[in-house]
Amino acid sequence: MLLIPILIAIVLFVLIVVISNIKIVPQASVYVVERLGSYYATWETGLHVKVPFIDRIAKKMSMKEQVVDFAPQPVITKDNVTMQIDTVVFYQVTDAKLYTYGVERPMSAIENLTATTLRNIIGEMELDSTLTSRDVINSKITATLDVATDKWGIKVNRVELKNILPPREIQDAMEKQMKAERERRESILRAEGEKHSQILVAEGEKESAILRAEAEKESAILRAEGVREQKIREAQGEAEAIQMVQRAYADALKMLNEADPTDRVIQIKSLEAFAKAADGKATKIIIPSEIQSLAGMVTSLKEIAGGK
Structure with missing residues (x-):
C-alpha cells in the first residue's frame, strides 16, 4: 500500500521536472543555453526542451532594435570651450553568443566608448562648428561605435546628439546674437513691407491719374463732338433757311411771271x-x-x- 503513493509522487516529480524544462522562446527573442557550464546552443523562436540539471539558460535577450539614453558628458572643443553633450544610441543584438560572452556589461562598455569617441571628435572642432555640424558628428560616432561593437555581437544603427549645452555665458551671448538677428530680420521684413506698400500706393495713384486723364480726354472729345454737332445743325438750319428764302423768292417770281405784270x-x-x-x-x-x-x-x- 505504501508503494503506490511513492510511485505517484515519483511520477508527479518527473512530470514537474519535464514540464519545467519545456521552454517556449517568444518572437524576436533568443536564449543562450549552457551545458555543464559551457556554451551549448542558441535557441530561437519556438519550442525547446533542456536537459534537467545539465542544461542552463545563461541569458535571455531581445533581438529588437533598442534605445539607450546616456547621461550628459563634459567635452572640450578645440577652442577650449567645455560643453555638456548627451547622446542617444540605437543598437541591435546580432549575435547572442558574442553579446553574452564578448564583453562584461555591454551597455556600460557602449557608454564609455561613446563618451571617448565624442571627446575625440569634438576636440578637433571649434565651438561654432560643433553647434552647426550635428549630422557630421552623429555619422562619425556611429561609424566608430559600429566597428568597435561588432566583436560584441552588437550593431549600432545610429547615434544622435540629444543636447549640446555650452557654458552659461556663451549661451547668454548666443541668445543676444539670436535676438539681434531676429530684430534685424524683423526690420528687413518691416522695411520690405513698407516698400511694398509704397509701391502699391504709387501704382494706385498712377492708375488713378491715368483714369482721370482718360476721363478728361473722353469728356473733351464728347464736348468737341457736341460743339461740332451744334455747328453742323446751325449750318444746316441756315442752309435750309436760305433754301426756303430762295425757294419763296423763286415762287414769287414764278407767280409774277404767270400773272403777266x-x-x-x-x-x-x-x-x-x-x-x-x-x-x-x-x-x-x-x-x-x-x-x-x-x-x-x-x-x-x-x-x-x-x-x-
Missing part, C-alpha cells in the same frame, strides 16, 4: 426794292431813270390825293 407793276416793285435799300446805311444811291419817272408820278398822285 405790266411795266408799271414792275417799276413799282423796283421802287419798293430801292425803298428797302434806302433804309440801309448807304450814303449814296443811284436810281435808274425809269424809276425816277415812276417816283414823280407817285408824288403827283399823292398831291392830287392831298388836294381832295
Whole structure:
C-alpha cells in the first residue's frame, strides 16, 4: 500500500521536472543555453526542451532594435570651450553568443566608448562648428561605435546628439546674437513691407491719374463732338433757311411771271426794292431813270390825293 503513493509522487516529480524544462522562446527573442557550464546552443523562436540539471539558460535577450539614453558628458572643443553633450544610441543584438560572452556589461562598455569617441571628435572642432555640424558628428560616432561593437555581437544603427549645452555665458551671448538677428530680420521684413506698400500706393495713384486723364480726354472729345454737332445743325438750319428764302423768292417770281405784270407793276416793285435799300446805311444811291419817272408820278398822285 505504501508503494503506490511513492510511485505517484515519483511520477508527479518527473512530470514537474519535464514540464519545467519545456521552454517556449517568444518572437524576436533568443536564449543562450549552457551545458555543464559551457556554451551549448542558441535557441530561437519556438519550442525547446533542456536537459534537467545539465542544461542552463545563461541569458535571455531581445533581438529588437533598442534605445539607450546616456547621461550628459563634459567635452572640450578645440577652442577650449567645455560643453555638456548627451547622446542617444540605437543598437541591435546580432549575435547572442558574442553579446553574452564578448564583453562584461555591454551597455556600460557602449557608454564609455561613446563618451571617448565624442571627446575625440569634438576636440578637433571649434565651438561654432560643433553647434552647426550635428549630422557630421552623429555619422562619425556611429561609424566608430559600429566597428568597435561588432566583436560584441552588437550593431549600432545610429547615434544622435540629444543636447549640446555650452557654458552659461556663451549661451547668454548666443541668445543676444539670436535676438539681434531676429530684430534685424524683423526690420528687413518691416522695411520690405513698407516698400511694398509704397509701391502699391504709387501704382494706385498712377492708375488713378491715368483714369482721370482718360476721363478728361473722353469728356473733351464728347464736348468737341457736341460743339461740332451744334455747328453742323446751325449750318444746316441756315442752309435750309436760305433754301426756303430762295425757294419763296423763286415762287414769287414764278407767280409774277404767270400773272403777266405790266411795266408799271414792275417799276413799282423796283421802287419798293430801292425803298428797302434806302433804309440801309448807304450814303449814296443811284436810281435808274425809269424809276425816277415812276417816283414823280407817285408824288403827283399823292398831291392830287392831298388836294381832295
